[in-house]
Amino acid sequence: MPREADPxxxxxxxxxxxxxENIRLDGRALDAYRPISLSFGEDYGTADVRIGxxxxxxxxxxDVVTPFVDRKFDGVFTISTELSPMASPAFEVGRxxxxxxxxxxxxxxxxxxxxxxxxxxxxxxxxxxxxxIRADIHVxxxxxxxxxxxxxxxxxxxxxxxxxxxxxxxxxxxxxxVREREPVKLAMQHQPFCVTTSCYEEGTILLHDATLLExxxxxGDVLISMNKFGEICQIAKYGGAPMDGLSILTCTNTxxxxxxxxxxxxxxxxxxxxxxxxxGGLIAELSAENDR
Amino acid sequence: xxTMTTLLPGEDVPSSxxxxxxxxxxxxxxGLRHVPPSTILATTAGSLQVDHKKSALxxxxxxxxxxxxxxxxxxxxxxxTGSDHFFCSLTPHTPHALLGQLAFEGASKKxxxxxxxxxxxxxRITKAxxxxxxxxxxxxxxxxxxxxxxLKEGMLFHVSHAFARRLMMGTDKSGHxxxxxxxxxxxxxxxxxxxxxGRNGKVWINSSSVKETVMxxxxxxxxxxxxxxxxQQKKAVKKALQDA
Numbered sequence: 348m349p350r351e352a353d354p355x356x357x358x359x360x361x362x363x364x365x366x367x368e369n370i371r372l373d374g375r376a377l378d379a380y381r382p383i384s385l386s387f388g389e390d391y392g393t394a395d396v397r398i399g400x401x402x403x404x405x406x407x408x409x410d411v412v413t414p415f416v417d418r419k420f421d422g423v424f425t426i427s428t429e430l431s432p433m434a435s436p437a438f439e440v441g442r443x444x445x446x447x448x449x450x451x452x453x454x455x456x457x458x459x460x461x462x463x464x465x466x467x468x469x470x471x472x473x474x475x476x477x478x479x480i481r482a483d484i485h486v487x488x489x490x491x492x493x494x495x496x497x498x499x500x501x502x503x504x505x506x507x508x509x510x511x512x513x514x515x516x517x518x519x520x521x522x523x524x525v526r527e528r529e530p531v532k533l534a535m536q537h538q539p540f541c542v543t544t545s546c547y548e549e550g551t552i553l554l555h556d557a558t559l560l561e562x563x564x565x566x567g568d569v570l571i572s573m574n575k576f577g578e579i580c581q582i583a584k585y586g587g588a589p590m591d592g593l594s595i596l597t598c599t600n601t602x603x604x605x606x607x608x609x610x611x612x613x614x615x616x617x618x619x620x621x622x623x624x625x626x627g628g629l630i631a632e633l634s635a636e637n638d639r
Numbered sequence: 640x641x642t643m644t645t646l647l648p649g650e651d652v653p654s655s656x657x658x659x660x661x662x663x664x665x666x667x668x669x670g671l672r673h674v675p676p677s678t679i680l681a682t683t684a685g686s687l688q689v690d691h692k693k694s695a696l697x698x699x700x701x702x703x704x705x706x707x708x709x710x711x712x713x714x715x716x717x718x719x720t721g722s723d724h725f726f727c728s729l730t731p732h733t734p735h736a737l738l739g740q741l742a743f744e745g746a747s748k749k750x751x752x753x754x755x756x757x758x759x760x761x762x763r764i765t766k767a768x769x770x771x772x773x774x775x776x777x778x779x780x781x782x783x784x785x786x787x788x789x790l791k792e793g794m795l796f797h798v799s800h801a802f803a804r805r806l807m808m809g810t811d812k813s814g815h816x817x818x819x820x821x822x823x824x825x826x827x828x829x830x831x832x833x834x835x836x837g838r839n840g841k842v843w844i845n846s847s848s849v850k851e852t853v854m855x856x857x858x859x860x861x862x863x864x865x866x867x868x869x870x871q872q873k874k875a876v877k878k879a880l881q882d883a
Binding site for chain 1: 728
């Protein structure tokens with residue numbers, strides 16, 4: 348079944364009348380998020396994000412491929428998203444629906460096109476060998492706000508991931524396994540996060556982190572991606588009720604606050620995870636990477 | 640209940656647990672299956688319940704989809720209207736249940752209720768079979784609505800079907816809730832509200848203010864998710880009333 352079940356008219360009417368009184372069904376403030384949990388897997392590059400009941404897992408992997416002919420000095424970075432029936436019975440295997448297209452498109456614009464990952468650093472031998480970094484986004488449970496959760500998971504996983512170290516001697520390239528040499532972090536240029544703002548009542552009520560029910564009742568939404576310095580990577584508004592310039596501007600301000608919180612959360616969790624892995628402080632000794 | 644037996648799917652019910660009364664046939668409830676000649680298998684994970692008087696056995700489990708059973712009171716959502724039935728959904732993504740357009744109090748061919756897609760009704764299941772469509776009605780055998788019918792306004796909250804069952808168990812002779820859920824009773828002493836509980840895991844609440852409805856709904860859903868016991872429920876109700 349390709350559609351999410353529609354909420355009843357009672358639920359829709361009640362939700363809107365509650366929002367008019369600034370009340371959300373789960374008791375949050377209008378711009379508050381549900382509790383966010385971010386955890387990493389045993390392997391490098393797996394991040395698990397839970398926002399309320401929504402759960403997204405991002406996995407990063409790397410292999411060595413030939414670069415594209417027109418981009419000899421760049422590595423390859425691809426993002427693949429998958430919505431399985433595990434997340435919601437409304438998703439079907441093998442059939443892309445609107446949610447999935449939107450999700451992959453926003454991630455592409457936010458992370459790949461904004462140059463968050465320095466692809467030039469993935470080049471091994473120009474025109475011959477480069478790393479292919481592949482990010483897989485798996486949605487495990489869907490209770491609204493998939494885009495924000497996926498973006499957070501993706502950035503956290505990229506920051507957590509380590510690619511195998513390589514050594515070049517003339518024509519010969521050696522890729523070292525994890526046991527031979529401490530793997531290397533990816534070169535990230537900035538960390539963009541996406542925040543969705545849902546609007547109701549012709550743009551007079553703005554919400555962050557809408558649940559599935561709130562998403563089904565909203566009139567429109569604005570997806571804004573930016574990094575903690577307030578540099579906007581993309582603004583997307585696919586249809587819905589019109590919004591004036593001023594409310595978009597106020598949106599970006601609240602988004603910036605939220606992005607700073609996300610950035611700090613990821614940083615804290617990464618630091619915790621590194622501390623957990625760094626038994627006896629050996630990681631720094633093992634690394635063959637030079638400080639640039 | 641002295642000890643609780645927990646069974647996993649595929650496990651046999653130990654014969655020591657069978658009801659003690661010898662007369663009458665053994666009745667099997669949800670979650671159990673009879674394999675001739677004398678084995679009873681659990682088909683899901685749950686705790687075994689025995690009623691010695693009625694010579695009945697069933698499994699109590701929390702998860703999974705609601706399975707319609709005759710006589711259950713449910714909250715259904717009208718999906719679309721046919722020539723003489725409303726097609727209602729009890730749970731999302733399952734076949735529709737049929738609600739006769741004349742199965743309302745005082746309904747005749749000329750005065751049939753006008754329900755639209757998305758409206759919700761409180762009704763009783765009259766037919767539940769594996770091979771046929773489930774059927775509902777909003778009328779008693781005596782022709783009275785008896786609280787059933789369309790639910791106007793208010794809000795629908797979603798709980799697990801085990802919790803909905805506990806809510807509907809009522810009270811025993813001494814006034815204690817059999818299902819160990821006291822939120823509605825405690826709230827009812829302070830606030831006026833209407834409530835309808837459907838066995839399919841839906842609770843409809845209507846009160847004079849949005850704030851109160853949300854408060855009761857949130858208490859119920861969190862009590863379900865976090866498995867609150869009676870003491871925790873009482874404490875939470877008290878706190879919620881103070882904050883309001």
